[in-house]
Structures are given as structure tokens and as C-alpha cells.
Amino acid sequence: MDLFSRSWTALLDAVAAVPDPDFALPSGCAGWLVRDLVCHLVIDAQDVLITLVTPAGTEPTVDAFSYWKPVVPPTGEDPLDALIPRLAAxxxxxxLLRFHLDDVGRAAGRAAGLADPAARVSTQGEVLTVGDYLSAYVLEWTLxxxxxxxxxxxxxxxxxxxxAAARAALETIAGGSFPSAFSDRDALLVGTGRRTPTDGERTALGGLAARLPLVLG
Structure with a gap:
């Protein structure tokens, strides 16, 4: 839960420091500007708040790692994907966008800090402990x-x-470790398809290269 707070606070602080003109620059999410990504983070923060007040009475069905499922890369045809740029604009x-994220985002952070890590919550048809749910989001916020x-x-x-925690999570999900020569940042970018590996990196990845990139949802 401490890592959740650190990753989320760092992300909120980074958004707060982005100059207005830079909201129109591309982000690392294909097809999204910085403003679109920030709008997506508003929705993510709302999801955290909703999940933390959605208790579940059954056994967990996933943990912090199996919560993430490989998905087909977005094409822009999904209604929610198409909505984000329009909503951001x-x-x-x-x-206004910066203020909304800070307002909802800080509330999500406070709610996470007050939550019982052992409590069970439901989201996206799955049940998991609050601790696992917040741990899963360290990967999301870092990416x-x-x-x-x-x-x-x-x-x-x-x-x-x-x-480092996000890299370890991605390695668990991928079922293999990235070469030690990869920085944590490069492991995350290459592992999730945000950057194409060089020929040398692909060779170093060995059998893991066939399982990459991991597009998670």
C-alpha cells in the first residue's frame, strides 16, 4: 500500500507540473495526447474510489498479478477509447483537467490509505483483497x-x-525475468510494447521475447 501511495502521488505531482502547452503533446499511449492520458487518469481514480466501496463476500478470484489479463492492443474503435479524447477536449x-484529476486523485489516495488491506472488494467481475488491488495499480501508475x-x-x-516494483510485477505476469542489463524503465517500455527492442535486446531476451509485448487490461 505504501508503494501505491508513492506511485500515485508521484504521478499526480508530475501531472500538476506539466505546463499548459505540453498538454497538447503526444503521450506514450499510442494515439493519445497528454491531455487524453490525464483524462484517462481521472477515470482510473474514479474506478479506485468505486472499487474501494464495493465490498465482496466471496473468496478472492485473482491476486495482484492475475488481476491483469493480456488484451488485444487498442484500435481506437472501442467506445471508451474513442470517448477519452472527446472528453479531454x-x-x-x-x-480544469489538472484540477479535476488532483481533486479526485487525492481523494482516491486518501481512500486507499484508510482502507483495510485484508478487506475483499469486487471490480470487473473479479474479487480480490484491497491490498492486492492497490498493489496491482502500482504497475498501472508507473506505466x-x-x-x-x-x-x-x-x-x-x-x-x-x-x-522496480512494477518491473517485478511485469516479470511475474510474463513468467520470466528481463536481462539484468535492462534498466527497470526499459524493461517496462519493451515489455509492454511501448518501445520496440533493438536486435541486441531481442537476442538478450531469449525465449521471453516470444511472449512480448504484454498489453494488459
Whole structure:
């Protein structure tokens, strides 16, 4: 839960520091501008709040790793994918979008801090403990932090400890370890298809290369 707080707070702080003109730059999410990514984070924060107040009375069906399922890469045809850019544009001024994320996002962070890690919650048809749910989101927040700063060289990077935790999670999901020569950032970018591996990296990946990239949802 500490890593959830660190990764989420770092991401919120990074968004707060993005200058208005940079909201129109591309993000690391294919087809999304920075403003679209920030709008998506508003929805993610709402999902966290909803899930934390959706108790479940049955045994967990997934944990922090099996919560993530490989999905088909987005094509832009999904109604929600298409909605995000329109919704982001409707905010008009970046300050309004920045304020909404900070307002809802800080509330999600407070709710996470108050939650019982052993409590069971339901989301997306699955049941898991609060601790596992919040742990799963360390990967989500860290990847989206990298997406946010993909074309913002002066922006702050994710904390080292959350990068390491996200890498470990991705390796568990992938069923194999990335070569030690890969930085945590490169492992996450290559592992999720955000960057194409070089020929040398592909060779170093060995059999793991055939299981990549992992597009998770």
C-alpha cells in the first residue's frame, strides 16, 4: 500500500507540473495526447474510489498479478477509447483537467490509505483483497507515469522503488525475468510494447521475447 501511495502521488505531482502547452503533446499511449492520458487518469481514480466501496463476500478470484489479463492492443474503435479524447477536449483549459484529476486523485489516495488491506472488494467481475488491488495499480501508475513523460524530457520520472516494483510485477505476469542489463524503465517500455527492442535486446531476451509485448487490461 505504501508503494501505491508513492506511485500515485508521484504521478499526480508530475501531472500538476506539466505546463499548459505540453498538454497538447503526444503521450506514450499510442494515439493519445497528454491531455487524453490525464483524462484517462481521472477515470482510473474514479474506478479506485468505486472499487474501494464495493465490498465482496466471496473468496478472492485473482491476486495482484492475475488481476491483469493480456488484451488485444487498442484500435481506437472501442467506445471508451474513442470517448477519452472527446472528453479531454471538452475540458478546454488544461487547468480544469489538472484540477479535476488532483481533486479526485487525492481523494482516491486518501481512500486507499484508510482502507483495510485484508478487506475483499469486487471490480470487473473479479474479487480480490484491497491490498492486492492497490498493489496491482502500482504497475498501472508507473506505466502511465512513463507515458506522461514520454515526450517531456524535463519532467520528473517515477520513483526508483516503484519502477522496480512494477518491473517485478511485469516479470511475474510474463513468467520470466528481463536481462539484468535492462534498466527497470526499459524493461517496462519493451515489455509492454511501448518501445520496440533493438536486435541486441531481442537476442538478450531469449525465449521471453516470444511472449512480448504484454498489453494488459
Amino acid at each position: 471538452a475540458y478546454g483549459e488544461p487547468e 502511465h507515469h512513463l507515458d506522461l513523460i514520454a515526450h517531456l524530457p524535463a519532467a520528473a520520472a517515477p520513483p526508483a522503488e516503484t519502477l
